[in-house]
Amino acid sequence: MEKSNLDSLKNLMVRRGVIIPSYQAYGELSGFYDYGPVGLNIKKRIERLWREHFINRLNNLEIEGAIIGPQAIFEASGHLGNFTDPISTCQKCGHSHRADKLLEEFFSKKGDRASMDRVSRMSVEEMEAAIKSNNVRCESCGLPLQKVDTFNLMLGTRIGPLNSVQGYLRPETAQGIFLNFKNVFRSYGLKLPVGIGQIGKAFRNEISPRNLLLRMREFSQMELEYFFDPGEGGLKINNKAVGEGEVSGKINFLTRDEQLDNADFEFREREMRDLLKEGNVPNSLFAYLLLREAEFLLALGFKSGDFRFRQMLTEELPHYSKGNVDLEVRIGDKFEEVAGNAYRTDFDLRNHQAATKTDMSVLSGEKKVLPHVVELSFGLDRLFYGLLYSSLYKDEARGWEVMMLSGSVSPYDFALFPLQKDEPLVSEAVAIFDSLTAKGYSVYYSASGSIGKRYARADEIGITKAITVDFETLSDRKVTVREITDAKQVRLGISELAG
Numbered sequence: 001m002e003k004s005n006l007d008s009l010k011n012l013m014v015r016r017g018v019i020i021p022s023y024q025a026y027g028e029l030s031g032f033y034d035y036g037p038v039g040l041n042i043k044k045r046i047e048r049l050w051r052e053h054f055i056n057r058l059n060n061l062e063i064e065g066a067i068i069g070p071q072a073i074f075e076a077s078g079h080l081g082n083f084t085d086p087i088s089t090c091q092k093c094g095h096s097h098r099a100d101k102l103l104e105e106f107f108s109k110k111g112d113r114a115s116m117d118r119v120s121r122m123s124v125e126e127m128e129a130a131i132k133s134n135n136v137r138c139e140s141c142g143l144p145l146q147k148v149d150t151f152n153l154m155l156g157t158r159i160g161p162l163n164s165v166q167g168y169l170r171p172e173t174a175q176g177i178f179l180n181f182k183n184v185f186r187s188y189g190l191k192l193p194v195g196i197g198q199i200g201k202a203f204r205n206e207i208s209p210r211n212l213l214l215r216m217r218e219f220s221q222m223e224l225e226y227f228f229d230p231g232e233g234g235l236k237i238n239n240k241a242v243g244e245g246e247v248s249g250k251i252n253f254l255t256r257d258e259q260l261d262n263a264d265f266e267f268r269e270r271e272m273r274d275l276l277k278e279g280n281v282p283n284s285l286f287a288y289l290l291l292r293e294a295e296f297l298l299a300l301g302f303k304s305g306d307f308r309f310r311q312m313l314t315e316e317l318p319h320y321s322k323g324n325v326d327l328e329v330r331i332g333d334k335f336e337e338v339a340g341n342a343y344r345t346d347f348d349l350r351n352h353q354a355a356t357k358t359d360m361s362v363l364s365g366e367k368k369v370l371p372h373v374v375e376l377s378f379g380l381d382r383l384f385y386g387l388l389y390s391s392l393y394k395d396e397a398r399g400w401e402v403m404m405l406s407g408s409v410s411p412y413d414f415a416l417f418p419l420q421k422d423e424p425l426v427s428e429a430v431a432i433f434d435s436l437t438a439k440g441y442s443v444y445y446s447a448s449g450s451i452g453k454r455y456a457r458a459d460e461i462g463i464t465k466a467i468t469v470d471f472e473t474l475s476d477r478k479v480t481v482r483e484i485t486d487a488k489q490v491r492l493g494i495s496e497l498a499g
C-alpha cells in the first residue's frame, strides 16, 4: 500500500463529511470547522485515550472551566499585552497577512531555506525591512506590501445586559486550571506534585487561518498543568519516585543547536537521560512527561518516524516559558506542532496572586510554596489531522483509499451490512445491531449500495471490522467478518462477535 498525500486526505475529509466548514450556507467564515459524525467519533476517542494516559494512569484530576473570562484575568496572564502576531495589511485592498508566515512562504518558494529559518528570529522591524527589500506582494491584489505591525489574537466580547463588562474568549484552557488550582488542591486534600487537566475550546483571532485544521480561530485543546515543588529534590509521580529508570527511553529529538547548524536536519533518536543531563530538557518531570507523550502517540497509532520533539529556539519561546519542547507530527511534507510542552515556572500563579491579592501558595510538607508548573498542551484538531494523515493509504488491490486506524480510535467498533436490503437479512442484521449496541459497542449500519461500495466506505473512514449478514447466516448463525488491515474475511459465530 502506498501512503496517500495531503490533498487526497483533504478531499476525503470533505467528501465523507468528516469535517465540514462551519456556516457553509452563509458563505464560509475562515478558521471555523464543524465535525461530522465520523470526525466527532474519532475526536472523542482521541480524548478518551488522552484521559487514560494523562489523567487516569498518572492519578491526575480533570476540570471543566468557563470559556469566557473577564479582562483582568488576561491582563494578569499577559495575553492582552503579549499574545500577538506580526501583521502586514495591504494598503490598497486591505487584505491582512501574517507577516512571518508570508515571509517563510516567500523564502520557501525561492528555495532559500536559511532565510526561511531566520524569519522566526526576526523582530517586527526586521520583518518590515525584509518585506520591503524583497518586494513581497499582497496575496490578494499583488501590490507590494509596506508595513508590519503587531496584532493581538484575543477575541473579545461584551458581557451583561448593558454590555458593561469587557470579556474575552479564552485563548488557552490553562488559565482556568491555574485559577482553580488552590480550590481543587484543598477540596481534594491533594499533595504536590499533581496534575490538573482540561479538554475544551480555545479561541484566537488568527490573522490568516489556513490548511483546514492547522490554524483555526476556534479549536480544541487537551491541556495538563503539572504542579510541583521546585525545592523538592526527589520527585514522585503517583506515589512512585521518578528515578533514572523513569526518565530513560529513546525519543526522536531535534535540539536547538542542530536547528541552527543545519536547517534540513529532521531529528536524531536520543536517550532521554542524556537530553536531561545536557540541559536540552529542563527537568526530570518534563522528561518523564515527554516520554508519556511518546507512548500516547504510539497508542494512537502514529509510527515512531512520524513524530519528533523539537526544542524551541530562544526567540520562539512564549512569554511565560523557561523552556519549551514542541511535539511535532508529519503532516504533508512538513513537521507541524501538535503539542507545546512548556516549563511555565510559577509565572501564572504568581501573576494571579499579585492581581487578585489572594495567596495562591499551598503546603508542601511543612512549608508553603508557590508551585512551579510543567505544561503539556495538545491541540486536539491538529492531532486529529496528523493522525488521519499518517493513517491514510491508497490500496491498489482494493482500488480505493484505506484509513488504517487502530481499534482504539476507529470511529465505530463495527460496520454492519446485510448483504441485501431484503427480509429476512435486514431483521437478522438489526437483531445483531441491537445485541452489539446493548453491550456498549458502536455500530455503523448500512444497507444501501453494493457490498463493495459499503466496504470501500468503511475502509475510507477507518472502521476496523466489517460484519456481513448473508443468506447462510440464517441457517449457520455465522457472519463474515472482514478486517480493514488486509481485507481478509473469516466466518465467525454471531455469539463470538463481542468477545
Ligand code: GAP
Pocket (backbone or CB within 6 Å): 171, 172, 173, 174, 204, 206, 213, 214, 215, 216, 217, 219, 221, 223, 337, 338, 339, 340, 375, 377, 378, 379, 380, 381, 382, 383
Ligand atoms: N497553554 C499553552 C498553549 O496554548 P500553544 O503552543 O499556543 O500553547 C498549544 O498551543 C497547542 O494548541 C498547539 O501545539 C496547537 O496544537 C494548538 N493550537 C494553537 N493555536 C491553534 C490554532 N490557531 N488552530 C489549531 N490549533 C492550534
